[in-house]
Amino acid sequence: MTRFILRRLGFLTLTVLLTSLLVFLVTQWLPGDVCRIILGREAGQGAIETCRLELGLDQPLPIQYLNWLGDFLTGDWGISFSTNLPIYPIVMDRMGNSLMLALVALLISVPLGVALGIIAGLNENKPIDSTINVGSLSVVGLPEFVTGLVLIQVFSFGLRDLGLPYFPANSSIPPDANFLEALPMLILPALTAMLVLLAYIARLTRSGVIEELKQPYVRTADLKGLPRRTVIVKHVLRNALLPTITIIAISTGWLISGLVVIENVFNYPGLGRLMIFAIDRRDLPLLQAVTMVTVLGFALANLGADLLYGLLNPRIRLE
């Protein structure tokens, strides 16, 4: 097991390092002269030279990368171009918000998605399966900004017009709100994320269940006279649900992309909105930091799933 963990950790570090190199090249080297961007087109040559010296841009590219990486690892993420504030606290604050939203979304979608997937898989090609299948195909296809706007229309404006209690359409939670105060504002964005995840998790769980049902051991269990219930719960589900862990890890990728859009639909102060803000203002240091944090989060989610999978399925460890 230790070797397995170490190998996974090594692989993770390598990927993250390579991605950090990519992020560095894309944000630092591709756009041209950063000093020209900060100081504007009219800046004199002298000012540009001083700025380049200050930011260490006169050094060779590999040294610049190592410096940048070192700064990043020590939490020195620099000053945002557009707000002149240190980046680290802003990003950490927003990350907390995004994590909170992601957690609420996962907590609703995973059990529901797995349940729907099991129901569909056990009833393969029956009407209930087709219904779940077509339903999830349609929902998985809808962009988050469409489902989000529909939810706002129904559960915010619709309920309000009927004079009923309604959910807020704008989820810009104040910085010092605690979880309970923020919860009503979290519901609609989390539901939107759920619609995306639910379909995805349900479809993959379904194919896992169908795959397991075909295995010889299921027939053996059936033939030796075990009740169908026992066969399904003790044999099929145990094996079929193992890949669900991987599915949840893969769907964090979807969740991250989805959250970027959802946060912008609902004005939710998370990393996704911060990223669009950074792009709008061409705030490259901020964009770098947001991207790196996301890469790390995504990689850690995958690592976690790998380890959990290895822990539960000894066959993987021996590979």
Added chain:
Amino acid sequence: MIAPYEENEILASQARQPPSAEHWFGTDNLGRDVFSRVILGSREILVLAGLGTLLAVICGTLFGLLTGYRGGWFDEVAMRTFDSLLALPALLLALLLLGTVGQSKYSVLIVLVIVYTPIVARVVRSVVLAVKPQGFVEAARLGGETQTRILLREIMPSVLPTLSVESALRFSYAIFLVASLGFLGVGVQPPSPNWGLMVKEARTFASLLPWALFFPAAAISIVVIGVNLMADGVKRVIGPEQAD
């Protein structure tokens, strides 16, 4: 041809009109005909997503065939590069690239190719690796066939079914991505009739001019669901063993 007006034609006297016989989907706050914009917007989203997918499939197939067949350091370098690209979810990679290289229709196209090439390459490579050790490939090599001929005549036929499933899937994701980028206001710039961008612009006037919001949103939904069902159909026809 179908659209009665130009996409950006401003009919100042007819701004903010609800749907009618003359303006089927109404007009927006500037007086642009929403029906014409939705129709002409379909051209942009389909061409952009289609061309992006096509180029990504071509590049990805080339990389996949070569890395899978030749192996060695080229394979190693290409795969590690692709790994690092795939360590970011597609939308984030697209945003990162568009945020730095500047925003236009063409950069969106390039970004689509960069985002999807690694995925296609990986899929193709895995098929090549499975086919390569088989007898007929070995026979062709010993028979003195050139590498290009082996790749195209011997290996490519095995790649095609998986590749068509993958292409259909990529196309549906590409439409999704182009629309989402439009909504985020990154990439394609106003006054382009990108459906996502139209939704973003119409949100400001949602309570006043709901039709300007509804029709582009409905158009995206219909196209995306349609393409998804098509991709699912392709997958079913070609065979469940290629589904994963």
